[in-house]
Amino acid sequence: MPKPALLSSEQMAQFASRGFLMMEGVVPKRINDQFLNDIGKVPESEISDPMSYYGKVMGTSAIPVVNAGVPLSEAYPDENAITKMLALPKVAGAVKSLVGDAPSFDHHFLHMTFPPSFYEASSRPQASQHWHQDSTIDPRQAFDVQIMYFPHAVTAKMGGTRYLPGSHLRIVSEAAIGRYQNIKGQQFVTCKAGTLLFMHMGIWHGGGLNLSNKVRYMFKIRMCPTERQERLWDTSDLGNDHHEQRPIFWTGLKGKTNPIHEMLTTPEPWFEYDTGRLEYINRVLFWRYLLGDDSFDADYWLTRVENEYA
Amino acid sequence: MTAKLNQLSVRQQVMVLYTANSALDTGVIAWSFYDGTGKTVHMAGDQNDPPYRTGLDALLDGWRLIQASPLISHVSGDEFRTDYLKYEFFFEKMIEQVVQMEGL
Numbered sequence: 001m002p003k004p005a006l007l008s009s010e011q012m013a014q015f016a017s018r019g020f021l022m023m024e025g026v027v028p029k030r031i032n033d034q035f036l037n038d039i040g041k042v043p044e045s046e047i048s049d050p051m052s053y054y055g056k057v058m059g060t061s062a063i064p065v066v067n068a069g070v071p072l073s074e075a076y077p078d079e080n081a082i083t084k085m086l087a088l089p090k091v092a093g094a095v096k097s098l099v100g101d102a103p104s105f106d107h108h109f110l111h112m113t114f115p116p117s118f119y120e121a122s123s124r125p126q127a128s129q130h131w132h133q134d135s136t137i138d139p140r141q142a143f144d145v146q147i148m149y150f151p152h153a154v155t156a157k158m159g160g161t162r163y164l165p166g167s168h169l170r171i172v173s174e175a176a177i178g179r180y181q182n183i184k185g186q187q188f189v190t191c192k193a194g195t196l197l198f199m200h201m202g203i204w205h206g207g208g209l210n211l212s213n214k215v216r217y218m219f220k221i222r223m224c225p226t227e228r229q230e231r232l233w234d235t236s237d238l239g240n241d242h243h244e245q246r247p248i249f250w251t252g253l254k255g256k257t258n259p260i261h262e263m264l265t266t267p268e269p270w271f272e273y274d275t276g277r278l279e280y281i282n283r284v285l286f287w288r289y290l291l292g293d294d295s296f297d298a299d300y301w302l303t304r305v306e307n308e309y310a
Numbered sequence: 311m312t313a314k315l316n317q318l319s320v321r322q323q324v325m326v327l328y329t330a331n332s333a334l335d336t337g338v339i340a341w342s343f344y345d346g347t348g349k350t351v352h353m354a355g356d357q358n359d360p361p362y363r364t365g366l367d368a369l370l371d372g373w374r375l376i377q378a379s380p381l382i383s384h385v386s387g388d389e390f391r392t393d394y395l396k397y398e399f400f401f402e403k404m405i406e407q408v409v410q411m412e413g414l
Contacts, residue, residue: 172394181352181357183395184340272331272397
């Protein structure tokens with residue numbers, strides 16, 4: 001089996017800062033086709049509403065029913081499309097970098113987003129899904145990863161998953177954020193077939209409104225680490241200057257310096273002025289956790305408030 | 311026998327703006343609409359551009375502010391925690407519209 005292609009430090013820093021990594025079209029057509037053939041699709045003409053479609057697909061799908069807590073490596077049969085997807089070097093490398101060698105399986109689910117025709121006979125109006133954070137309040141520094149697998153191309157009309165970069169470190173209670181409708185910087189997945197989105201479990205997200213004439217599929221797998229998530233990626237590219245501080249605010253005309261420091265202190269369009277600074281602090285704390293090194297800082301955000309004398 | 315009667319009635323439109331700090335004249339970072347007239351339907355992810363640049367712009371356009379989030383002290387030991395959007399302003403507009411009522 002080819003060696004897993006571990007993530008680089010910049011990719012990890014992007015994950016730490018923004019809460020996701022996108023791998024566009026990384027899953028080849030043969031696996032996407034197998035997955036779509038195996039999910040138990042039924043002719044859309046035979047279905048009257050979303051719930052009966054779900055029922056029929058769940059009843060005939062080759063997607064296995066797996067107990068929570070099973071090692072991820074044992075969750076899928078050898079010839080299953082997901083086994084093949086997880087074995088791709090870039091995918092295996094990302095999983096190993098984020099949740100280690102032996103992650104456990106939490107759950108998986110085939111999400112389906114239905115076109116307007118499925119709602120015509122129903123009293124339920126078609127609507128996008130509210131913003132939410134999965135599971136429940138989760139204040140850990142350890143983190144689970146969710147892979148969102150888009151087995152077919154997703155166009156803007158198909159209402160691809162909406163997500164909010166940088167929201168993963170906000171501690172909220174699941175759908176309590178449903179009151180928000182639009183947030184500056186929100187993203188919508190439009191992608192090639194075989195795209196994967198690796199998400200920190202805390203990312204705010206929701207399903208979009210499918211205005212096409214086809215059902216949209218997205219398969220999500222949640223996995224949990226069974227080890228401390230420290231330096232699991234390829235750290236060989238961490239420069240000697242990784243701990244070096246740079247000028248703050250009054251920076252002259254000098255260009256950008258350390259890209260990892262830069263990522264950890266780049267705001268998202270939706271950051272409030274004051275809590276944006278707390279986001280930098282939380283990103284630095286998260287990066288310290290990943291590095292296993294409490295002396296790391298970027299732009300003095302933590303050093304300044306830790307400068308205390310007994 | 312009942313007859314349908316047209317009557318003038320009032321319905322509430324609610325707009326929620328989230329701003330970049332506690333001042334109404336700072337930039338809008340998130341927003342929601344709930345339309346009690348039933349004439350428009352809004353939902354998550356339906357717009358990419360805020361309806362107003364600031365909360366003050368909404369006042370200038372006739373929206374009435376009905377609630378603002380308070381400033382809350384930070385819990386000792388948990389000062390760096392972030393969670394919900396912090397600066398929330400509820401606005402309303404009352405809209406007159408003709409509705410059909412059941413009459414005798």
